[in-house]
Amino acid sequence: MNIGLTGGIATGKSTVSRMLTSRGALLIDADILAREVMEPGHPVLAAVVERFGKQMLLPDGTLSRKKLGEHVFAHPGERQALNEITHPAIRTEIRRRMAEYEERYPDRLVVADIPLLFESGQQSMYEQIMVVYVPREIQLARLISRDGLDAVQAESRLASQMDIERKKELADIVIDNSRGIAETERQVDAFWTSRGLS
Structure with missing residues (x-):
């Protein structure tokens, strides 16, 4: 179930x-998956930087969640653009983990x-x-x-x-x-x- x-x-x-x-x-946490797709080297982070600019990165190459959050909350259209980049990848990973859990732990x-x-x-x-x-x-x-x-x-x-x-x-x-x-x-x-x- x-x-x-x-x-x-x-x-x-x-x-x-x-x-x-x-x-x-068994828990699948979309917030954790959202953080995983924003790690350096992940194609989703690369797409976010391409769309919103390198100013959204910290000096070490990781995402400045604070800066990106402030930007998208202040501009609703930008939030939609971010969701269009991140949601498909997160949804795909949720489906994959659900299928794995349901197969391995059917009860x-x-x-x-x-x-x-x-x-x-x-x-x-x-x-x-x-x-x-x-x-x-x-x-x-x-x-x-x-x-x-x-x-x-x-x-x-x-x-x-x-x-x-x-x-x-x-x-x-x-x-x-x-x-x-x-x-x-x-x-x-x-x-x-x-x-x-x-």
Whole structure:
């Protein structure tokens, strides 16, 4: 069985993915794959430098994530250009790892943690979609606190993603992460048991 795990920025996807892996799930983390394709020597990084310029690199030849992030968040069209370079490579690697895990471990749950799952139209790749949810005002407060952003910056980050309420509507499974860690654990346990996972 596989699921796509998503949510919004600062809703707690990493917390829920850790809970699932601690119960035996196999995790494919799109954020880790996104970092891997941006390592020196990878053709995706070369394409990013060609599109956005060498000023996006640090002196040692690695990507300046901060500089690129600031650039694409300030220019929505540029974010789309970046996604068109990176998403196909990440999606291909997710598919490859899912197939490998499902062949080698047919009795284990495979979880693909993909922040922009809905935004990138990947729903059909998964048997079910789990959304980690918190109300938007909690999401905003957590983002400001976690990343040290001001309200305008945080709102800009939230605006770059599909609204969390819409993601909740589209989900097969919702984990409400706004009521404390014990309650989140209880919901993950209920999901795990209901699917006959052990």
